Amino acid sequence: MTREDIVLLQAMSTDDTLEAIARRLDTSVRTLRRRSRSLHDRIGVSGRVEAAVWAACRGLVSR
Numbered sequence: 001m002t003r004e005d006i007v008l009l010q011a012m013s014t015d016d017t018l019e020a021i022a023r024r025l026d027t028s029v030r031t032l033r034r035r036s037r038s039l040h041d042r043i044g045v046s047g048r049v050e051a052a053v054w055a056a057c058r059g060l061v062s063r
Helices: 003-012 018-024 029-043 048-057
Strands: none
Touching: 003 018, 003 029, 003 048, 018 029, 029 048
């Protein structure tokens, strides 16, 4: 897990829209979707909520 992955998990664990997260991470929504799909595949989850739970269980994001 890279620092970028952790930053992405933290950002995706918020209630913000994809557009707001993309702006905050200085990337496009399309790139954000691609990066999040890749991360979901690597950690074995199917979506944003599961990724947030996965990260919280491992202490990567606050609950």
